[in-house]
Amino acid sequence: MTNFIPIFPLGIVVYPGEQLNLHIFEPRYRQLIRECIDQKKTFGIPTIINQKMGELGTLVRVTEISKTYDNGEMDIRTEGQQVFRILETVKEIPDKLYSGAIVTYPHNSQGMGKRELMQRVVSGIRELHRLLQVEKDFRKPDDHLNSYDVAHHAGMSLEEEYELLGLMHELQRQEYLKRHLAKVLPVIAEMEHLKEKVKLNGHFKNLSSLDLDL
Known part of the structure; x- marks a missing residue:
């Protein structure tokens, strides 16, 4: 299925x-959001990487206007709906300040994947957070979490998050996160080890001599 979206x-x-949550301040996007609210329409957020717009993005809907400012700016809450792929960008739309795109929606398997694998991913992310000394609340029981719920918490770059967006099967996404954590966790653990060594530098050390036959 293809259709046009702002x-x-x-x-x-x-x-x-x-x-x-988004703060809307540019006139073109204030117009876009107002129309989406009034007409109960969705809009698309394609990802920009290195000043270039990618062909993938996610359709979102406005769930709430949290605040409206005197100058017309808005704070809104949105929720992601489904992944789209841009077929053609429409830069100029009559009487509109914003642009649009003709998109298609690739089939996306959003099942639970492998629960054992997902639990390993969640455990890996919790270990990452422990090493980084940060706290995150996933707002769901562990056995209800999927790859999308935890992807932003896995310490990936924007490019890596975009790669994961292009994976259309839950099991693929879980495997991607597992490989990422297997690569990142040893690096972070070694950094923590080095940090502890640096802290000890300059302090008196209680070291036992080695029993060497000299």
């Missing part, structure tokens, strides 16, 4: 099911 390109990746 687009709001941003330098972020939005995943289906994600709750995203």
Whole structure:
């Protein structure tokens, strides 16, 4: 299926099911959001990487206007719906300040994948957070989490998050996260080890001599 959607390109990746808060200040996007609210329409957020708009993005809907300012700016809450692929960008639309795109929606398997694998991914992310001394609340029981719920918490770059957006099977996404964590965790652990060594530098050390036959 293909259709036309208004687009709001941003330098972020939005995943289906994600709750995203936005501050809307540009006139073109204030117009876009107002129309989406009045007409109960969705809009697309394609990802910008290195000043270029990618062909993938996520359709989102406005769930709430949190605040409206005197100058017309808005704080809104949105929710990611489904991944789209841009077929053609429409830069100029009659009587509109914003741009749009003709998109298609690739089939996306959003099942639970492998629960044992997902639990390993969640455990890896919790270990990452422990090493980094950060706290995150996934707002779901562990056995209800999927790859989209935890992807932003896995320490990936924007490019890596975008690669994951292009994977259309839950098991693929879980495997991607597992490989990423297997690569990142040893590096972070070694950094923590080095940090502890640096802290000890300059302090008196209680070291036992080695029993060497000299």
